[in-house]
Amino acid sequence: MTAPNRAPIGVFDSGIGGLSVLQSLLTALPHEHFVYLADNGHAPYGEKTDLFVRQRSLAIAQHLIEQHHIKALVVACNTATAAAIHELRTHYPHLVLIGVEPALKPAAQSTRTGRVGVMATRGTVGSEKFARLLASMDPATHFEVKACNGLALAIEQSTLPAHAEQAQAQVSQLLRQYIQELGEFGSAPGQMDTLVLGCTHYVFAQEELQQLVGGEVRLMSTGEAVARQTHRQLEAASLLSPQAAPAQAHGRVALYTTGDLSGLKAAAHRWLQLPAGDCHLASTI
Structure with a gap:
């Protein structure tokens, strides 16, 4: 049996x-x-009900615990963090659990x-968790929030070889639309x-977003902060793996999808330089 600290870390998203x-x-x-x-077979979560997202999140957690x-x-x-993190913690009180939230x-x-712009899914900006986070902020900072319907799905589809060109054009169109609707970006007063970037897809x-808003505007995402928090929690639970890792990422990660395998392969190669052999179907969840 694998020692607990040598067990893998599960990571999931709607895609x-x-x-x-x-x-990160x-x-x-x-x-x-x-x-x-990647739960591509049921994406995008941002335009589904909270109940649906909670059910999928629990099913995926159970699968990763039992199978891996x-x-x-x-x-x-x-979106899944906002809808399901509390229920996941209730169901799996002994599992180290890390969620994400807009930065x-x-x-x-x-x-x-x-003045700060926020782009996120409808599911995130409409959640109680986001409302509490926004209410907790110093009123001296003004947040302009935009629910970006369709953007995560378009980014998702841009990895599919059969739809890449059309989906990328839609991504560009949606980015221009939502940036324009958010208002004026720059370093001047007002x-x-x-x-x-309140969705990991973004x-x-x-x-392209940086080009639209200008080089003086800072883009904020959550990957590095989540990675630091994961390290802290594993260390606190004495679950960090012994220092005997492979020299490269290949072999350290297995990727699964409930949807189109070609899309996951393309995305893994494009953004993480991981080979197609690391990608597999998980259609039974």
């Missing part, structure tokens, strides 16, 4: 967006092994103009000088 978090985890935890599950014997679970999805706190610390559009 490929959580690969941006996995990227691989860097911050070089001696750990990971099992990533994970020692920790990173919920690499803002409002670091954005408030970073801004010089006192402008937003910080943009929070990280994969950050180059």
Whole structure:
């Protein structure tokens, strides 16, 4: 039987967006092994009901515990964290659990103009968890929040070879639309000088977003903060893996999808330089 500290860390998202978090985890935890599950077959979560997202989150957690014997679970999805993290903690009180949330706190610390833009899914911005987070912020910082319907799905579909060109055009169109609707970005008084990427998918559009808002605007995501928190929690639970890791990422991570395998393969290669052989179907969850 595998020693608890040598067990893998589970990571899941509604699709490929959580690969941006996995990227940070691989860097911050070089001696750990990971099992990533993309629930593409039921994506996008951001436009589903809270009940549906909770049911999927519980089913995936159970699968990762039973099939892969994970020692920790990173919920690499803002929508799933908002809808299901409390229920997951209730069901699995002994499992190290890490969620994600939009980076409002670091954005408030970073801004010089006192104005911050937030892009997230409808499921995230409509959640009680997000409402509490927003209410907890210093009123001196103004947050302009935009629910970006369709954007996560378009980014997801841009990895599918058969739909890539059309989906990428839609991504570009939606980015321009939502940035325009948010308002004026820049470093002058009254402008937003910080943009929070409140969905892990949006990280994969950050180059185009940076061009749209200008180089002086800071983009804030959650991957590095989640990786640091995961390290802290594993260390506190004495579950960090012994320092005997492979020299490269290949072999340290297995990726699964409930949807289109070609899309996961393309995304894993494009953003993490992982080979197709690391990607598998998990259609029974």
